[in-house]
Amino acid sequence: MRVPRIFEPQPLAVGSQLDLSDEAANHVGRVLRLNAGDQIILFNGETDSQFLATIEQSTKKQVNVAITACQTSDNESPLAIHLGQVISRGDRMDFVIQKSVELGVAEITPLFSERCGVKLSGERLEKKRQQWQKIAIAACEQSGRNRVPQIHQPINLGEWINHADTATKLTLHPRANYRINTLPAPEANKVRLLIGPEGGFTDDEVNASEQAGFIETLLGPRILRTETAALTAITALQCRFGDLG
Numbered sequence: 001m002r003v004p005r006i007f008e009p010q011p012l013a014v015g016s017q018l019d020l021s022d023e024a025a026n027h028v029g030r031v032l033r034l035n036a037g038d039q040i041i042l043f044n045g046e047t048d049s050q051f052l053a054t055i056e057q058s059t060k061k062q063v064n065v066a067i068t069a070c071q072t073s074d075n076e077s078p079l080a081i082h083l084g085q086v087i088s089r090g091d092r093m094d095f096v097i098q099k100s101v102e103l104g105v106a107e108i109t110p111l112f113s114e115r116c117g118v119k120l121s122g123e124r125l126e127k128k129r130q131q132w133q134k135i136a137i138a139a140c141e142q143s144g145r146n147r148v149p150q151i152h153q154p155i156n157l158g159e160w161i162n163h164a165d166t167a168t169k170l171t172l173h174p175r176a177n178y179r180i181n182t183l184p185a186p187e188a189n190k191v192r193l194l195i196g197p198e199g200g201f202t203d204d205e206v207n208a209s210e211q212a213g214f215i216e217t218l219l220g221p222r223i224l225r226t227e228t229a230a231l232t233a234i235t236a237l238q239c240r241f242g243d244l245g
Contacts, residue, residue, distance in 0.1 A: 029058050052071065081105045082165075110151070114204075116197050178215060
């Protein structure tokens, strides 16, 4: 039986005994229904280490564990992809975040563009960002990643594309001259990948991304939905320059 992996946002060390955070305790006690003597794996998202722990006490409100061993598992991709994804409607954005984390992205910034179909601001936007961060954490629990990618504060497209960075900047365009399999190796093994909304970018946004140094690339002869485009591009980049394939 697979030992459950649980995100625990506090310092972890072999030999220590601690009470799990409310969210972790709820998952262990109420969802998984684990009891004293059962084992779990803890990680805090900040290092390549995970910790084997034994449950000492488990109730509906509190779970106490003893950490017994440390395991180092460096399964982060050598290619650091920062995904800039224009926010899409419904659960499409949730899906992109979940699967892109499983595929190994290092950072994600939700973006607003002219044709973005989602209108959120203030407290509602922050709650949505927190929800996306929880999705990223759950994807790390499932996929075995110990470092949790940060979901940055959503910002406007123009601010993100003009951020000073040494990364190779890529965006998708059906009339591009480059394919991912013909691109040169990224600078410093870093990529900023820009993915547009359902309705695509406006001409002004395309021109702005070109002026900001983004290289237009082509995935194939078919026009893909925004969530399909993001995951296909990430997979292609990981196969070419990362750790897939």
